[in-house]
Amino acid sequence: MVLNILMPGSAQVLAGSRGLGRFGLRASLSFLALLVTAGVVYKVNPELVLTVATNTIGLWALATVMLFYSLLWVILTFDTLRLARLVRIRPKARPYIAGLATIVMIVVAGSSGYGAYVATTASGVLSTMFITAPSEPPVDGRYNILLLGGDSGPDRDGMRPDSMSVVSIDAETGQAVIIGLPRDLTLVPFPEDSPLNAAYPNGYGYQDFCDVTACMLNAIYTEVDQKSPEMYPNAVAAGSEPGIEGMRDAARGITGLTIQYYALIDMQGFSDLIDALGGVDINVAERLPIGGREDDLSDVEGWVEPGQQHMDGFNALWYGRARHGSSDYDRMARQRVLQQAILTQFTPANVLTKFQGIAAAGQQVVKTDIPQGALGYFTNLVGKTKALPMATVELVPDNGVDPSEPDYDYIxxxxxxxxxxQPTVE
Incomplete structure (x- = not known):
């Protein structure tokens, strides 16, 4: 029984069923060699292993191997129990031997079977969430990703992004800078190759002209999506939406950066993702209402209390969106805290142990045009990002930016x- 645990197949070679034993030994040694090889390659080139692990074909191959090994372990364990002839063992010893074999079989075969389940589920999730397209190269050594937090509440015509930022990541070191874009930014310029530049050559909302009620940054999505989707006829085929492409052009015009990718997070389902992760830890600076409006607390349902808090998705969402007694800039600051907390606490162990819930929530919450073929690279890059301090640039009055009369050269x-x-310190 110990031999079956240490090297499956060896018990059969020694005590009978040698054909099965030799097959089991070869399979066990091959599986062990595969694990060692993967570990060595990961140390040398982690991006290669992560690319295989985030590729549909690679995931199905991994699932097949793990399912095969799970079934083989079950067969070898039952055959080992047959060879051990439990009926001839002292009665008091039988339950211990049979129990040991059963526990080890459940742990090993169950873990391998769960791994196969995770691999097949991940393949479906990644195929649904990420597009099939060539990867974009870094520009000036950086990847710039537009991050939108969309709110499609019942009181709104379509979705309006209330949280907007550009995450700029050094393609080599992983050093990240979050550029916070206030939703009330006006006179937004557009690049010359943007169709919105032709409509608003002097900036969005110049002389209070636009096709929606409020001529601010976050209204660009609504205007393009609801009024002029024909401006971006190829958006859907490229894994995007006209409104998102309008926001991408706006972010390009504001920052002067090339925006290779976007990620849109639906705030209505955001709490499900937090819950799937098991909650998030945040140090709350001030008491915040759950519900309420800027000057009205009549419908407050509760409070997010100050101090170190472990929040579920519902409370974390209100931590980021609470309006009463707060300016838009306060909310932006809290949303950055929430983003960084999630990035820090989103660990591989967390993902694996809660994979089913995260996978289900992710498909409902996240939309992006990052190609599946680039996931290995970005997964490796995010590992570097997590190990470094994250800088922020908030385009707010405290940084000398007046959203009503912005100086885009200054920005x-x-x-x-x-x-x-940054200069290195000797």
């Missing part, structure tokens, strides 16, 4: 300074 100067390589 781009702030961003360029934040992205400039």
């Amino acid at each position: 781009r100067g702030l961003i360029a300074a934040a992205l400039a390589p």
